[in-house]
Amino acid sequence: MSLSFPDVAVSAPLAGALVLVVGPSGAGKDTLMDAARAELAGDEAFHFARRLITRPAMAGAEDHDSCDEAAFAAAEAKGDLALSWRAHGLSYGIPAAELAGLAKGDVVIANISRGAIPAAERLAERVLAINITAPVAVLAKRLAARGRESEADIAARLAREAPLKTQRAQTVTIMNDRSIAEASAELLAVLRALGPRRG
Numbered sequence: 001m002s003l004s005f006p007d008v009a010v011s012a013p014l015a016g017a018l019v020l021v022v023g024p025s026g027a028g029k030d031t032l033m034d035a036a037r038a039e040l041a042g043d044e045a046f047h048f049a050r051r052l053i054t055r056p057a058m059a060g061a062e063d064h065d066s067c068d069e070a071a072f073a074a075a076e077a078k079g080d081l082a083l084s085w086r087a088h089g090l091s092y093g094i095p096a097a098e099l100a101g102l103a104k105g106d107v108v109i110a111n112i113s114r115g116a117i118p119a120a121e122r123l124a125e126r127v128l129a130i131n132i133t134a135p136v137a138v139l140a141k142r143l144a145a146r147g148r149e150s151e152a153d154i155a156a157r158l159a160r161e162a163p164l165k166t167q168r169a170q171t172v173t174i175m176n177d178r179s180i181a182e183a184s185a186e187l188l189a190v191l192r193a194l195g196p197r198r199g
Helices: 029-040 069-078 098-105 114-120 136-146 150-159 180-192
Strands: 016-021 046-048 083-085 089-093 109-112 126-133 170-175
Touching: 016 029, 016 098, 016 114, 029 109, 029 136, 029 180, 069 083, 069 089, 083 109, 083 114, 098 109, 126 180, 136 150, 150 180, 170 180
Parallel strands: 016 109, 016 126, 046 109, 126 170
Antiparallel strands: 083 089
16 A cells, blocks of 8 residues: 655644544444554554543543543643544543654554544644544444434434545545454554654
């Protein structure tokens, strides 16, 4: 797999590649990222950014750092967050420290909202958006299995999904309606094709 990136001046030009993992709820982003993380464990050229979320840690859910809304707002005000956004009544952020590897030429992978893509595109020279998705029927079934929302809430959530739009980031779509092994192998191939640029 070959990926090419335009030469574009950004506010913080860094040698590494920033991978933005996006996709609808129920697409299996966390599952595929966990599989890729396990496969790349020990390879310091790949870093999976840990998110700060105003939600307590839950068994079976994403491993993240938690805080209340006041602490989140304070982190934003101090400039501790490279990216931040609101969704589903929660605040999400990517701490600036999590992107430190970009300066060394590393590949940094971050799970973000589509709405945060424009801001994220300014953070590195090479930016790749990976859209992990699945057919609507599959998404609805997975969301129902979580038991967190009513059928009406699930329908409303799926109806809110907007098309993926980027200004300069390359985009790749992974259809996650097959085995975890198959879909995660595709994700790994995309990540490895980026070729960390360590000097």
